[in-house]
Amino acid sequence: MDILLILTILIVICALAFDFINGFHDTANAIATSVSTKALKPRHAIILAAVMNFVGAMTFTGVAKTITKDIVDPYTLENGSVVILAALLAAIAWNLITWYYGIPSSSSHAIIGAIAGAAIAAAGFAALNYKGFIKIIEALILSPIIAFVLGFILYSIVKLIFKDSNLAKTNKQFRRVQIITAALQSYTHGTNDAQKAMGIITMALITANLHTSANDIPTWVQFACATAMGLGTSIGGWK
Incomplete structure (x- = not known):
């Protein structure tokens, strides 16, 4: 069997493992x-997260295209x-280490940094697509800052609106809303994080001359990555 084909198969397996x-x-x-607020039982929350992760991963491919060509x-x-x-x-090693020790860490930062580092080691800094890479780095840096500011603003508004409300009744209503927000966050997680592996597999297929366009994510790749993400969520969520 051709060595390039073997490497491509290994990449597909490792990319799906990374998604899992x-x-x-x-x-x-x-x-x-x-x-933590008992809006959902752990089992129900994990099932909800797994399903919404899968649905989110099957909805969009924009992030996958960015990973394929912009780093x-x-x-x-x-x-x-x-x-x-x-x-x-x-990236897999880093994710496993941080998961085992319970260290909060971004899988997005891990895989993007790993691709950039490996490319630089192989071909020098000229290998990077600086325009796209800087765009990705800007998003990674700005996202927690924007989330912090929006979180502060939204909490301040909610606190002002409900400051005179009955605590027990308000908490009960908020728990219902939390089910919706948990579903939406799982959905957006699928639309973003599951696509990292899609982009990597597509990049590998192009490198092996098995695919032609960085703007076209094969359907089987999208489905496989969505399934791996959903299964990983359902199995590993208990820890």
Whole structure:
């Protein structure tokens, strides 16, 4: 069997493993609040997160396209399959270490940094697509800052509106809303994080001359990554 084909198969397996690990690594982000307030039982929360992760992953492919072409150019990357495989193994190792020790960590930061690092090691800094890479880094840096500001504003508004409301009755109503927010957060997690592996597999297929367009994510890739994310969420969410 051709060595390039073997590497591509290994990349697909590792990318799906990364998505699976990402699923149970990040489950708590979506359901922790709804479980801690007893809005949902843990079993129901995990099932909800798994289903919504799958649905979200099947809805969009924009992030996958960005991963495919905006970090490095898969058409010009020499030894691209080796670079991608090394990046996946590094990101998987980091996710497992942080999950085992209960350290909050971003799978997105892990895989994007791993791809960039592996590409630089293989071909120098010129291998990076700086315009796209900077755009991704800006989003990674700005997202927690924007979330902090919006969270502060929204909480201040809610506190002002409900300051004279009955505490027990208000908490009961808020628990119902938390079910919706948990579902939405799981959905958006699927639309974002599951697509990292989609982009990586598509990049590997292009490198191996098995796919032609970075703007076209194969349907089987999307379905496989969505399934891996959903299964990871359902199995690993208990920890």
